[in-house]
Amino acid sequence: MEQIPILKIGPVLIVTIQTELHDRKAEELQEAILRRIQKTGASVVTVDITALEIVDSFIGRVLSETARMAKIMDTRVVLVGMRPAVTITLLEMGLELEGIDSAIDIEDGLKKLGFELRKIESPETRSERETMLAGEEAPDYGDD
Amino acid sequence: MEMIEIHIESDIVRARQAARSLAESLGFSILSKTRVATAVSELARNTFTYGGGGSMKLEKISDRTRVGVHCIFVDKGPGIEDIVKAMTPGYTTGKGLGFGLSGSKRLMDDFKIESEVGNGTRIEVIKWK
Numbered sequence: 300m301e302q303i304p305i306l307k308i309g310p311v312l313i314v315t316i317q318t319e320l321h322d323r324k325a326e327e328l329q330e331a332i333l334r335r336i337q338k339t340g341a342s343v344v345t346v347d348i349t350a351l352e353i354v355d356s357f358i359g360r361v362l363s364e365t366a367r368m369a370k371i372m373d374t375r376v377v378l379v380g381m382r383p384a385v386t387i388t389l390l391e392m393g394l395e396l397e398g399i400d401s402a403i404d405i406e407d408g409l410k411k412l413g414f415e416l417r418k419i420e421s422p423e424t425r426s427e428r429e430t431m432l433a434g435e436e437a438p439d440y441g442d443d
Numbered sequence: 444m445e446m447i448e449i450h451i452e453s454d455i456v457r458a459r460q461a462a463r464s465l466a467e468s469l470g471f472s473i474l475s476k477t478r479v480a481t482a483v484s485e486l487a488r489n490t491f492t493y494g495g496g497g498s499m500k501l502e503k504i505s506d507r508t509r510v511g512v513h514c515i516f517v518d519k520g521p522g523i524e525d526i527v528k529a530m531t532p533g534y535t536t537g538k539g540l541g542f543g544l545s546g547s548k549r550l551m552d553d554f555k556i557e558s559e560v561g562n563g564t565r566i567e568v569i570k571w572k
């Protein structure tokens with residue numbers, strides 16, 4: 300069974316679920332995330348669930364439990380990429396994912412937590428971008 | 444008609460995928476497909492966890508004006524002593540959240556549950572397109 304990758308970038312752990320999660324795998328993922336938090340002292344974990352076609356009460360429970368345990372270690376868990384149909388279905392079932400923040404994408408998720416993603420630019424692309432943007436207003440990212 | 448045996452944990456995934464693809468072939472919306480797959484996941488898990496395994500019968504249903512997905516879950520497990528209690532959101536005898544039965548009832552259009560202590564449980568659900 301293949302592993303779900305957990306990347307570490309600075310204080311952030313990035314988890315991307317790429318396959319259907321059956322129950323045991325969900326529990327293994329929970330263990331793996333908590334172990335990595337313990338080892339790295341990460342302050343944020345983003346869990347990308349774009350690939351999940353459904354979230355049922357089992358996966359929901361595992362996700363909120365993970366968030367709750369992470370919180371004890373002073374780490375926040377942000378769910379990223381929940382499909383609209385999944386969000387609505389959870390609401391209709393009356394299931395609330397307690398203790399979990401959610402965000403549209405990773406960038407949005409990190410921003411909510413006060414992190415900024417900056418692209419690392421080479422001098423060439425930088426000057427190209429600056430020429431391109433010259434005279435234009437700064438993009439508006441909203442006010443949150 | 445399709446019979447899906449539910450005896451090992453990965454059968455829960457098989458059951459929900461089969462239901463989803465039937466819904467898909469009938470032209471269900473993304474939202475309704477998700478509702479069906481989620482409800483089936485819950486009910487199949489109960490069959491596996493509490494019913495000691497069993498099966499799901501899956502088929503297309505139609506009446507004069509519409510088509511739908513029809514599932515029947517059967518197990519020969521211990522049965523449910525108090526169905527009203529079991530259907531209450533938040534009630535669990537295991538380590539779950541207790542949202543499986545009440546949640547899948549809300550997601551489907553039709554929900555029928557029969558259970559007899561010592562004789563098992565039968566749950567029949569329908570989702571119309």
Ligand SMILES: Nc1ncnc2c1ncn2[C@@H]1O[C@H](COP(=O)(O)OP(=O)(O)OP(=O)(O)O)[C@@H](O)[C@H]1O
Nearest residue numbers: 356489493494529535536537539540541542543544
């Ligand atoms: N097939 C079954 N056979 C015997 N008992 C069942 C069966 N299905 C459900 N139950 C009983 O009904 C209770 C409620 O079921 P429900 O699916 O709503 O919650 P859960 O399975 O305990 O938790 P969750 O589904 O939220 O993970 C269960 O705890 C169990 O006691």
Ligand SMILES: [Mg+2]
Nearest residue numbers: 489539543544
């Ligand atoms: Mg259940």
